[in-house]
Amino acid sequence: MIKLIIPLTLAAIGTGSGIAAAIFLAPPAEETNTANVAPCGPDAVQHTAKRKEHERNTGTDYEFVKLNNQFVVPIVHGERVKSLVVVSLALEIAPESKDLVFAKEPKLRGVFLQSMFDHANLGGFDGNFTGSNQLNILRQDLYQDGRAVLGPALKSVLIVEIARQDA
DSSP states (O other): OHHHHHHHHHHHHHHHHHHHHHHHHSOOOOOOOGGGSOOOSTTHHHHHHHHHHHHHHHTOOOEEEEOSSOEEEEEEETTEEEEEEEEEEEEEEOGGGHHHHHHTHHHHHHHHHHHHHHHHHTTTTSSSTTSHHHHHHHHHHHHHHHHHHHGGGEEEEEEEEEEEEEO
16 A cells, blocks of 8 residues: 555646746747737727627637546556546637536536546557647547536636646
């Protein structure tokens, strides 16, 4: 039992240190893009109304909800934990469904974690696990599971962060 606790603890510390280093060493944010800034003056109200109407017509009237905690998925080969994968998710949802997400977050976390365990057991986190094909498979599985819990309120599942720490 102790042989399992020590590698998991070291892996968790290493992962946390790596994430902290990435946050602190990230390049500074770029200047604001003036193309996304609303114009000032007499046409500003009309422009804002047109933009909102365009968003409604194109179906971009969604919000993003980041799930509070990361998911930690152990990668097991034989009977040993070889690595840990840490995943952060965000959901793109209909604006009126934000409370629904928080009300059903425990169930969402459960189905998402089971989906990631299944993905890991099929070898989805082995080798080049960040390849677009592998991530598309995982994203699609997460979407289907999330859709079963949230229904049509869920537009997409976004993988915000993903890292693997080999033991």
